[in-house]
Amino acid sequence: MDIEEFRKQGYAAVDAICEYYATLQQRTVKPDVQPGYLIKSLPCQPFAAIAADFQTHILPGITHWQHGKFFAYFPACVTFESILADMYSSSVTNPGFNWTCSPACTELEQVTLDWMVAILGLDPIFLTSSGQGGGIISSALTAAIGARERALRVLTRQASGGALSLDDAIDVPAQLREENTPKLVMYGSTQTHSLGAKAAKILGLAFRALPVHAADNYALRGATLAAAVDEDIAAGLIPFFAIGTVGTTSTGAVDYIAEIGAVVRRHPTMFLHIDSAWAGVAYALPEEREPLRLAEVNEYADSFCTNMHKWGLVGFDCSLFYVRERRDLTEALDVTPAFLRTKEGDEGNVIDYRNWQLALGRRFRSIKLWFVLRSYGVEGLQKHLREGIEHCRELENLVTASPNFEIVAPPSLSLLDFRLVPANTSHTEAELNDLNRDLHARLVMHPDVHLTQTLLKSVESEIFCIRFAMGQSRTTLDDVKTVWAIVEAEAARLLLKRKAVGELTNGVEVVDAAEVVVV
């Protein structure tokens, strides 16, 4: 394709995207396709016309995450500014693995990640310009790897009788590594995102999912962590990594960060990562900083992550990951031989982000963040976030006013969990879970309702409930009311036809329940 043909096709693509958004609300949220729909409909030969097929074959198989009535999982807001940024980014594609690959890619990431430190109110130690900590658009899996290596350095220092400083203990003796690595333990709660357990599985280490109490609104307490840590130490194990969550997936719970942090502080081998993938962007709202325990995060977090690609108006992916000590990353991930290291690289005058992440290459993602931040500004971002919270307050009123429904946990920001509890009747918890599984099974069948279920486990109970996750930038209050009305109507039908529905529970429940794990 030559330049003029690209100009023609580029205009056409822009028009097609405009048409998509102009008609989005007339579409159902969920696609009406069965497994294999595409494999069946496309000949397995790479020769044919293209753009039209995107409309006829691809779009019908898209779940519309940008739809105003998308309330499943968490929102994945994209903005036109973000789409435009992707156009510019892909036009200058490069693997960006070090500064010289394209200085603009590395430096714009430093600039925008530092902007976000200011916007979110994070401690200045997380500024790349601090020269000590810093931020990167990257997966937080590196936190566990950095923590493992730091723990081994701490053990190396201890083995030296304190003769070595932590910085001098870089070379971990092979025997010390072999003997201690298998004893390392990671901690989270039963409400921690499944990526915590996955990180442990990837690294071949143990993960303990600690219990939470409904009385604590499903947030992890320091005493629970302390008991587990002491128990493991007594058993000869080595606690090295704790995940504290600000805004859990199931209910938006905020763990007791100061309590957890105090436990971590007592154990030099331990590292505290704060997972605020969804809720973290809300730190842009001054009024939410205290309830989301920002001060505690700033005091205790060794690393912190939040996703701009969920509630933050930037297209997937744009996960902001900050560390208090960049050396925790570079010591664990830099494979550049020591004699080739440059003073600039180590000090961060020139950052080679490859040494801060797992992969070698990386895309030019900061441009999305730059475009969005500069066009929306802090006020624009705040306005968007407050809309989601306001929609949740309105929904809370609707649910509260509905005699047959109960709010399961305190609404968190733009997330509300509810369940069906028929008025004037008595049910066991098991019966209520069964009833709500049936309700969700009916909602799954509805093309214009997309709500995720969750099984809320605590020491006291195991409650099946339905999540209503607001915050999509195109959602209006009418969208919320419309979907809630459908939920109430389906619930009414269910209560009338309890038996009949019972029959179609199984299959649906299992397939759908599988999604909960990865919300």
Add this chain to the structure above:
Amino acid sequence: MDIEEFRKQGYAAVDAICEYYATLQQRTVKPDVQPGYLIKSLPCQPFAAIAADFQTHILPGITHWQHGKFFAYFPACVTFESILADMYSSSVTNPGFNWTCSPACTELEQVTLDWMVAILGLDPIFLTSSGQGGGIISSALTAAIGARERALRVLTRQASGGALSLDDAIDVPAQLREENTPKLVMYGSTQTHSLGAKAAKILGLAFRALPVHAADNYALRGATLAAAVDEDIAAGLIPFFAIGTVGTTSTGAVDYIAEIGAVVRRHPTMFLHIDSAWAGVAYALPEEREPLRLAEVNEYADSFCTNMHKWGLVGFDCSLFYVRERRDLTEALDVTPAFLRTKEGDEGNVIDYRNWQLALGRRFRSIKLWFVLRSYGVEGLQKHLREGIEHCRELENLVTASPNFEIVAPPSLSLLDFRLVPANTSHTEAELNDLNRDLHARLVMHPDVHLTQTLLKSVESEIFCIRFAMGQSRTTLDDVKTVWAIVEAEAARLLLKRKAVGELTNGVEVVDAAEVVVV
């Protein structure tokens, strides 16, 4: 930004991209900026005009990987088709972590990855439609994790005295895991990409970089691997992962896959991954399949990867990763509780790619591959690949005809390594390395030359040479001749002013040498 404003800005972006490519050849390949250029020039406040700043602040800091004279590292070709695909993709952004996130994303990836199996001539076992193996656009780091878990399952089966089958040995006893994991060893050669050593570092396991011989053109032999494996087993270690490379970074060497594969076959705990990140796309050329040992790869590889984002006309990133047994991935990466597993998911009727990769979310990348394959077709891809190879043959003639230059290793596809060896004079290897470091230092200073150096280590020697990596889709034979003429001219000047140049060697050499590691 509303729809009509997006239409306006979208057209403007398309025009700006057209202007960029229309003027690309008039720009220098490398940007003329110093570290901190952007941080200094952008106010750290997210409020201002945007698009113009891309031209004034970002573009000047871009290294033009799409430039015809880009011969460093490996090419990172992007096409207009790929850019258009990114536009469509980002307009329907979604995290794509399971089939229901957007059926089109999962299924188009299956379709296109299966197309590539046919185009590259890979064994049908690698087809997703085989139900046993399959492909994914993902990092190959998962190969090492899958291999580790498979090795532990093999040990579990052995511990059971063969009572358990490999499939039944899913639950590895904690003690067996703790005792054996630290003994696991990965193998590659000194020519294996640094990501091999990085994978070991990430997993906290040992990596052995085995020696190669110049006489074998820097390719790894089976006997070398066998000796290392036997030595480690005798020392109580457990060999579990071998990397064979088809097209090494330094010289494009092709390891002796059949010899290596035979060694791996003798040890049930071992897994063979074939890294063909750069060269693998050349399997699309029938005439290159035998020299690139395709039949051996098809017989012995447990996993295989090649990057469409290097020589394959698809914008970064698009790394194709294939496994012979998909269970090796899902057993290692699926954190879905067993009772929530679905028959469909395990059998691949519905693939949840999250269980085939490290991260949860994933972008809609297959659309880039789909657009490029359908618009270029196999013939278009082959034509592009053959051009790069032809340019290399022409360069080979130029270097051979140049009295003061020597080709260091047999040219491989579109990659040629050379060094300066003054005619009619005698030098030690150390002196020649020193001389060529000076030459490269001069080339680094040239804004319109971008060539990467490499230090070629073998049992016999350690040769510093310069890589000339062709294959960029916009490269013409004139571009190759122009850059070679500059190299000859700089060499002539160097030979005249040996001393003066000697002084500016150090700094440059170190900074630049650091890049070699991550080419």
